[in-house]
């Protein structure tokens with residue numbers, strides 16, 4: 001049964017089963033455990049029937065969606081710039097994209113605490129320009145959190161797209177131009193379809209990463225803005241409700257999983273087959 | 277200067293600092309097909325790209341119906357182009373691909389036009405398929421339909437049949453000829469296949485290393501090659517070094533004395549290269565005056581003909597094609613004599629010499 005060609009993958013598979021699949025199954029098992037020792041979906045029912053908890057769930061998914069949206073918005077001009085750039089500028093953009101990733105998430109988050117604060121450059125600049133009456137803080141607000149997350153997650157979308165642009169086929173772009181298409185139409189019909197699979201992959205990464213970034217959410221969002229990761233932490237660390245925490249984790253996993261699955265199915269669409 | 281058709285005048289182009297086109301000149305008469313041919317890397321695609329506006333030549337003028345194209349933007353040139361690798365939009369259906377250049381037309385008119393073109397290239401049944409699911413020949417036809425859809429004032433095709441097998445290639449070539457008879461679009465077709473060029477085009481432009489070597493009809497080019505390169509590139513040419521010995525007289529390096537039936541523009545003593553087509557040599561098993569002595573290597577039957585490979589005394593290979601008769605065939609290593617049809621021999625300057 002064990003074929004020679006698959007032999008090399010067995011250690012990795014064993015590792016995954018031991019340290020990822022089995023804890024996950026364990027977690028799923030715990031989530032079915034009721035407070036009174038019975039088994040069932042009680043924890044899920046309790047979570048979903050609590051309006052506050054439901055709000056946290058939808059708030060977390062909405063955060064993921066908003067961050068993904070603004071990351072895409074921020075990425076578009078950079079992608080355009082990268083496309084038109086020569087070798088040198090491309091290298092520069094790539095380094096600037098990679099550099100922040102070499103810094104720990106915690107460090108980047110605390111940098112944003114400084115930037116977003118009352119005495120930070122954002123507030124002070126707007127004050128200096130007379131655009132605001134008094135200094136303000138973006139800390140502990142969703143706007144601030146989204147700004148920080150967009151910057152932190154941006155490379156996850158840019159990198160796969162840049163990789164595709166490096167080997168993109170320019171012939172279809174030329175074909176579009178010869179057929180009379182303007183610059184934008186030509187780009188969107190020739191180059192954009194080629195990067196869609198990379199964009200979908202980037203969205204999955206950004207979404208999953210934004211919804212689960214415990215550190216950034218809790219440091220910049222503060223105690224008033226609660227998202228699922230903090231909710232889980234509260235159940236475990238404060239209330240010692242392991243079964244409930246497990247149920248919430250499974251819910252978080254399931255909702256990001258569904259979105260990932262949806263995006264992956266989209267990437268398999270017949271229209272994208274030539275670019276996969 | 278005439279103001280119909282497509283004219284390419286004195287075009288130079290360099291990539292970085294390497295010049296790849298040198299003073300290219302040729303005309304495509306209105307509604308006619310011209311084939312550009314030459315060895316790989318000689319600049320054929322570069323000329324097409326210059327005509328399409330995808331590159332700007334360093335010098336020269338490209339005009340269509342008397343209008344200078346050099347300053348016109350790519351998208352306003354109203355040309356049709358079939359790319360070497362088709363360059364179809366793989367996320368669009370066949371019909372959407374064909375309709376791409378028709379965005380300015382009203383919906384109904386666009387639909388009718390697409391239907392008509394798909395019928396022309398016999399792909400109606402494939403209208404809703406995506407290009408990656410089509411065969412090479414079908415993709416090729418989509419590319420042609422897409423290029424024709426905009427009713428282009430000229431059609432540029434870059435080795436459109438390059439990727440196809442022999443049978444399909446022949447079928448599409450005759451389809452193109454048929455279509456050209458119906459529609460008659462001024463066309464430049466790039467190919468490195470001389471048979472294809474002769475089958476499809478009325479005029480050939482033979483290129484080598486960025487220069488146009490000769491422009492002419494297939495007959496002119498075959499019968500009166502302007503250079504040794506053209507002679508060898510279009511059909512096979514046997515080459516022999518020779519010395520001019522008098523008015524219309526040559527002596528080959530192998531010692532054969534050839535009396536041409538015309539005078540030559542060379543001074544006696546000049547080093548030349550004399551070439552012959554395989555079919556212009558006949559075979560003799562006995563020594564003849566003016567015959568070229570050679571050693572027989574092998575003979576291959578090609579239908580009614582016999583293709584003979586032989587070696588000259590100085591080691592050069594020579595090929596002859598003769599009608600097959602029942603006569604005795606020489607064996608390997610036997611001495612044979614090849615008698616040239618002197619009216620069809622070509623003489624070119626030898627190395628380092630100017631005509």
Ligand SMILES: Nc1ncnc2c1ncn2[C@@H]1O[C@H](COP(=O)(O)OP(=O)(O)OP(=O)(O)O)[C@@H](O)[C@H]1O
Pocket residue numbers: 291292296315316317318319320321322323468
């Ligand atoms: N983008 C480019 N940058 C630099 N050099 C190029 C570029 N495109 C082509 N060349 C060079 O220009 C010369 C002519 O190229 P071109 O593509 O016109 O040849 P071709 O005749 O179409 O050859 P083929 O039959 O192989 O398609 C070649 O020497 C090639 O290496």
Ligand SMILES: [Mg+2]
Pocket residue numbers: 320321322360434
């Ligand atoms: Mg080419």
